[in-house]
Amino acid sequence: MxxxxxxxxxxxxxxxxxxxxxxxxxxxxxxxxxxxxxxxxxxxxxxxxxxxxxxxxxxxxxxxxxxxxxxxxxxxxDLFAKLSAPLATGFQTKPASKDIRRAVVQLAQTHLKQRSAELQCDDGQNLGPWVRSYCDGLDGSLFKWCAGFVQSILD
CATH class of the missing domain: 1.10.101.10 (PGBD-like superfamily/PGBD)
Structure with a gap:
């Protein structure tokens, strides 16, 4: 998916x-x-x-x-697009390699270079746009975004 x-x-x-x-x-x-x-x-x-x-x-x-x-x-x-550019880059960059293993590594590296991260505050942890992107629009302590990251890259 x-x-x-x-x-x-x-x-x-x-x-x-x-x-x-x-x-x-x-x-x-x-x-x-x-x-x-x-x-x-x-x-x-x-x-x-x-x-x-x-x-x-x-x-x-x-x-x-x-x-x-x-x-x-x-x-x-326009300014919001600049603020959120790392997410756009992470999800919209296509891997250069046709080899599936290399493509997976390239995608993961692209996301990591964009500094995908969660936010934590008094409301809890595992919050923010990266978490919601990896966890199908959901965030919060119940959502383990690390697993969503892996699924996103493999998808």
């Missing part, structure tokens, strides 16, 4: 900014925290509360600065 839940993680159609709230804001916050692994000096971490407050705005501005974009603190669909 091919994994397609990652497609939902890449959907983002409305601009979000300070004062916004809801699931899209939480996804922004998740991606900011995940990108902190890629840009450790950029101060991207923020709470995962779904509220676009001053800390989220500052983290967005710091991400924009890393990319040498205007520091508006506003997340457009």
């Amino acid at each position: 091919l994994k397609i839940a990652y497609q939902d993680e890449l959907l983002f159609t409305s601009t979000q900014q300070r004062g916004s709230s809801g699931p899209d804001v939480r996804r922004i916050q998740e991606w900011l925290c995940l990108n902190a692994l890629r840009y450790p000096t950029a101060a991207l971490t923020t709470t995962l509360d779904g509220e676009f407050g001053p800390a989220t705005k500052l983290a967005v501005q710091n991400f924009q600065a890393v990319l040498k974009l205007p520091k508006t603190g506003v997340v457009t669909p």
Whole structure:
């Protein structure tokens, strides 16, 4: 069964900014925290509360600065695509090898290079877009994303 839940993680159609709230804001916050692994000096971490407050705005501005974009603190669909680019790369890159064993290794390496990871917070562990992508749209302590990763790569 091919994994397609990652497609939902890449959907983002409305601009979000300070004062916004809801699931899209939480996804922004998740991606900011995940990108902190890629840009450790950029101060991207923020709470995962779904509220676009001053800390989220500052983290967005710091991400924009890393990319040498205007520091508006506003997340457009284009900026969200940049935030979530690692997931798109992981799931949309095709292996170069026709040999099944090499193809599996190439796919796994692609995902690992994108720093696929879970998020942990007061709400629990095994959270975030990578986990939901590997576990068919589900996340949380009950979902072992490592097994979902292996299944995704083999699929």
